[in-house]
Amino acid sequence: MANEADAVQLNLGALRSAMSLTLHTHHASRVWHGRAQSDNKPGIMGLNGFVAIMNRLRHGAEQDDPYSDFWMLRIEEKLADTKQQLQLIREQVDQALADVPPALSIGENLNVQPVKLPLFVSSQLGFMAVYLLADYDELARRLILAHHTALIDRLTLERWLNEGAHALRSLFSLAQQYRFSGTTRDDFASKNAAARAALEKFGELPQDVLEGTRRSRFAPPISRRNRQSSQPKGTDSSVDEPAGDSGDAVSAEDDAAATRRPPVPVPVVRQRQSVRSPKAKASRETPAEDAGDEGATESTDAGDGEDSSEDASDQKNDEDDPA
DSSP states (O other): OHHHHHHHHHTOOOOOOOOEEEEOOHHHHHHHHOBOOOSSSOOBOOHHHHHHHHHHHHHHHHTTOHHHHHHHHHHHHHHHHHHHHHHHHHHHHHHHHTTSOTTOOOOOOOOSSOEEEEOOOOSHHHHHHHHHHHHHHHHHHHHHHHHHTTSSOHHHHHHHHHHHHHHHHHHHHHHTTOOOOOOOHHHHHHTOHHHHHHHHHHOOOOHHHHHTSSOOTTOOOOOOOOOOOSSOTTOOGGGGSOGGGOHHHHHHHHHHHHHSOOOOOOOOOOOOOOOOOHHHHHHHTSOGGGTTOHHHHHHHHHHHHHHHHHHHHHHHHHHHSOO
8 A cells, every 4th residue: 555655646747727817898908918019109018928027037036046036026016016006096996986875786897708818827926916907807897887877987987097007017017127147146156257247237236135135025946956067076187178289198199109119020931932044944945966065064054053043142132131
């Protein structure tokens, strides 16, 4: 049973849940989608773009980027400020709806065909923005109801709707300014070139943020990876030199090869067949009737002697020559 429990535990995967957001008003739907850039009007970021930036921001803070931690603090403060602005508008709407006579019962106004948007959010700051959009959607429904029941006029309706939408878009606009620096706190501690470039590009950071003592309450834990040095300990630095700088090593090998004593060749005795003198061959081929000629015989014998001495000298030279 214990082995089966361990096997089941090892096979567990990641937790997933289906999430969706239901919107009832066109005002909230426009805040979600934003506005695409055109020739005459600049683009406006929606909540879907803000959620994507918050996912990257959380990933940067996880990599020990101090600028990502600084931006998480700024976004968290902006979220609290936006929530407060929406709360002020809500209090004014509640005051307007309080003027309804007790004899009149008014229910909630809901869309007969609301839009249901799937959510893929992996950061807490992104969820906080989703909650604010849901609050704005409810606020817009109540404002439209108050205008429909003659509790507020048209100008008041448009002013409060625009104030709520402006608060949310101001939050999204702030998030657009975030950039991942690609540095870590170790870079700032060593004051290397990456830290100096980040300071020149993004500016100074508060000391408590740089030291990591002040972080967002939703900041992820920092995943520090062990950095291995590029050169192992106890190794010579000349090993890592490029091939183009190894002229000294090559010349040293050449000098050693030059001073090395060459091997002594082993003489190989080759047996060479003696070359018969043409004169001797001719004497052997002379007919018997010419054997009585003493002068010819003596000359032939002298030629054979000379050829024999030449063969002996050739054989001696062959023995003295190395292979």
